[in-house]
Amino acid sequence: MSKIDESLLTNLPPFRHLERAQIREILDLSSVRRYDEGTAVFTEGMEADRFYLLLDGYIRVIRTSPSGEHIIAMHIAAGQLFGIAPAIGRDTYPATATAAMETIALSWPVRLWHDFVANYEGFASETYKIVGQRMQNLHEQVLELATQAVEQRLASALLRMANQSGRKVENGIEIAFPVTRQNISDMTGTTLHTVSRLLSAWQKQGIVESTRRHIVVTRPHDLMLLSTSSAQ
C-alpha cells in the first residue's frame, strides 16, 4: 500500500524496539494522507476510528468549551503520535486536530491498536509515556492560566513553541510553523491585541523578532526570566 520507507519509523520512540520486518508490517497496514493548512484531521467528539502518526508538518490541537470559545491545547511535531483516543480509553476524539501548515500523516484503524500493544514490544510503554507527558503539560498550563499574569503566560507559550517545535537560525530560535497573534491568544487565554502589544514591546527590546505569521525568539533567556518573575 504505502511506499513509505521503514527508516522513517525506526527512530521514533513507539517503534524503536521493533525489527525491520515488523515496521514493514505496520507500514503496510497504514494509509498516508496529506492535509492542507487549516484542514481538520479529525474533530472533537467525532467517533475515533483511526489513530495517527505525524510524518511532516505540524498539528494544532484545539479544544472547544461549551460556551463556544476554543483554546489551543498544544502543537504536535513530526514523529509524534496523535489522535490516540484508544490509549486513554475513549471512543471519541477529545479535541480537534487541524494542520497548522501543510502536513503528512499516517493512520491506522483503531481496531489495530490492541494488536499493536500486544504484538510490538515497547509500543505500549512508549505511548503511555507520551500520554503521561501531555497530561502533565496540560496540567501545568491550567495552573499557569489560573495563577500567572498575561505577560508570563505569553512568555511561557513562546518558549514552549520554541523548545518543542523551534528550529535554530542565526539570530535565535524560529517557531517552525505559521502562527498568528490570534493563535497565540487562543493558547494563552488573552486577546490578540494584548499579544500584539507585548510582542511589539519585546521586539523593541530585542527579545523577539516577528513578521506576519512568523516569530523568532532571539533571546530565550530573557523570555525565561519574564515567564518566571513577576515584574512590579
Place this chain on the structure above:
DNA sequence: TCATTAAGTATGC
C-alpha cells in the same frame, strides 16, 4: 492589569 472598542496600516493572493 487587562479586555474591549475602534480605527487605522501592512501584507499577500
Place this chain on the structure above:
DNA sequence: GCATACTTAATGA
C-alpha cells in the same frame, strides 16, 4: 482590491 494580519490609542472594569 479585497480579505486577513497586525498595530495603536482610548476607555473603562
